[in-house]
Amino acid sequence: MLKDNHGRTINYLRLAVTDRCNLRCFYCMPEEGNNWLAREELLSYEEMLRLCRLLVKMGIEKIRITGGEPFVRKDIMPFLTELSQIPGLRQLNITTNGVLTAPLVPELKKIGIRSVNLSLDTLDRNRFLAITHRDELDKVLHTLDVLLQHDIEVKLNAVVMEGKNIEDIIPMAELTRDLPVSMRFIEEMPFNGGSHLQTMQWNHVSILDTIKAQFPDIQKLPDPAYSTSMNYKVPGHKGDIGIIAAYTRSFCGTCNRIRITPQGTLKTCLYDGGVLNIKTLLRTHKDDRIVEDALLNALASRALDGHEAEQTRLAGGIHESMAMIGG
Numbered sequence: 001m002l003k004d005n006h007g008r009t010i011n012y013l014r015l016a017v018t019d020r021c022n023l024r025c026f027y028c029m030p031e032e033g034n035n036w037l038a039r040e041e042l043l044s045y046e047e048m049l050r051l052c053r054l055l056v057k058m059g060i061e062k063i064r065i066t067g068g069e070p071f072v073r074k075d076i077m078p079f080l081t082e083l084s085q086i087p088g089l090r091q092l093n094i095t096t097n098g099v100l101t102a103p104l105v106p107e108l109k110k111i112g113i114r115s116v117n118l119s120l121d122t123l124d125r126n127r128f129l130a131i132t133h134r135d136e137l138d139k140v141l142h143t144l145d146v147l148l149q150h151d152i153e154v155k156l157n158a159v160v161m162e163g164k165n166i167e168d169i170i171p172m173a174e175l176t177r178d179l180p181v182s183m184r185f186i187e188e189m190p191f192n193g194g195s196h197l198q199t200m201q202w203n204h205v206s207i208l209d210t211i212k213a214q215f216p217d218i219q220k221l222p223d224p225a226y227s228t229s230m231n232y233k234v235p236g237h238k239g240d241i242g243i244i245a246a247y248t249r250s251f252c253g254t255c256n257r258i259r260i261t262p263q264g265t266l267k268t269c270l271y272d273g274g275v276l277n278i279k280t281l282l283r284t285h286k287d288d289r290i291v292e293d294a295l296l297n298a299l300a301s302r303a304l305d306g307h308e309a310e311q312t313r314l315a316g317g318i319h320e321s322m323a324m325i326g327g
Contacts, residue, residue, distance in 0.1 A: 002059035004268070004302040011061045012226070012257040015048060017076065018068040019262040023097050024133040025121070027159055027188055043264045045079045047282045051260070053086055054288050058295070062091040064117075068262065071100040077107060084111045093117070095157075098143035099136045105146045115153040118144060122158075122168045123175075131164055148179065155182040155242075159189075162201040169207065170214045176239030184229055184242040185211075189270075204230065204245040211241065226256040246270075252305035266295070268302045269309035275301075 002010040019037050021029070043051070052063060063083065070076055084092050094108070095117040108116075120140055122128050128137040147154050158165070158172055169185065176183050185207045211232075212218055221231040221240060229242030252269075259267040264279025276298045281291050303309035 002299065004299045006302065006304060008254065008302075009059075009256055010258055010299060011059055013052070013055055013060045013063045014066055014257055014259045015052070015063055016066045016068065016260065016262045017048065017070050017079070018042065018073040020072050021067060021069040021097070022072055022099050022134070023069070023136065025119075025131055025159075026133070027131075027161060037263055041263055043260070043262070043279055043282070045075070045082075047264070047279070048079070048260075049082060049086075050288075051278060051282060051291070052083060052089075054291060055295075056086050056088045058292060061089065062093070063089060064093045064095060066095045069097050069099070070094060071096060071104065077104065080108070080113075081111050084113075091115070095119070096143075097132075097136075098140035099134075100139075102139065102143040102146045105143070105150050105152070109150045109152060113152065115155070116147055117155045117157055118147070120144070120156045120158060120172075121161075122165045123171050124168065127165055127168065131161075144181075148181075153182075154180075155184055157184050157186055159186045160202045160207055161188050166202070166210075169210050173211050173215065173234075173241055176234065176237040176241060179239050181239040182231075182242055183239060184244055186244040187247040189246050203247065204243045207243050208232075226254050252307075255305075258299075266298055268298060269306055271306040272303060272309040272312065 004010055019042075052060075065080065065083075067073075080092070080094075083089075092111075092113060093115045094113060097119045101116075101118075118140070121131050122137075125135070125137050128140075129135050144154060144156070156172070156175070158168065160166070160169065172183055172185075175181060187203055187207075208230075215234045218232050218234050218241070221233050223229070223231055228246075229244045231240055231242045233240045255269070259270065260278060261267060261274065264277065264282070265274035266276035266278050268275055276294060278291070281294055285291060303312065
């Protein structure tokens, strides 16, 4: 079992397989996109499999594949298939924007993918275009339908943004009436490759107040261990509602996750600047014990929470995009 220096169990890896994406969501990256990493700057599939096998032996039980958009990387399905077969791995989940996903759902189901996080910030086509700079809403909604048809658990992730999709909060909460989905509203974070987020206008309190005004009988659910969301259910609805205080960072005390960025950097907190160059370790050392020792040393000096991690960054604030970090 992996533990950090604060006694927290670490059993969850978020692995970003690419920095590239076929959308241009303004809260995730600059409109013109990032300067994409060259292929040799990314971890190879072989390197990621070696790392994941090692981490599972060390205590990682759940892996979530993120990006960028995972399905824009060539040959992703053979990689996912091999990853799903690692002995000791209990869960393999995926976060996707849904644009390319629908045709792959039967194969995802076959290899054991039981849960998918689907990014969906609005149900309105014009607002979707304004947020993502791409007219792809129909494909995303089709992916939602196909996932549900294959009995794959779906969590819908919506970033709540002033002036962009506030009018979608209630319609998206309404989705839980007839669909067995978890609708999750997320505070906006400053990882957009710039600095447009100066103040938090829509935090978890204001989001919940808006939902309560429409659904006054909404009930608090018990939050699962390590949950990043505060969870609720409207009586009679098939699905549930979660609110993630990603900017407020009120869930750090039970954080069980680490991240590997597309360029192979270990982040023990979303808000740190990266604490270990995994890619260089893997390419320099054939002995997994050296990599294991480096990982353990990194976890032995983990920040207490996201605020401490942000304070210890290099001066100048946050300028990465989420696509470069791994969602």
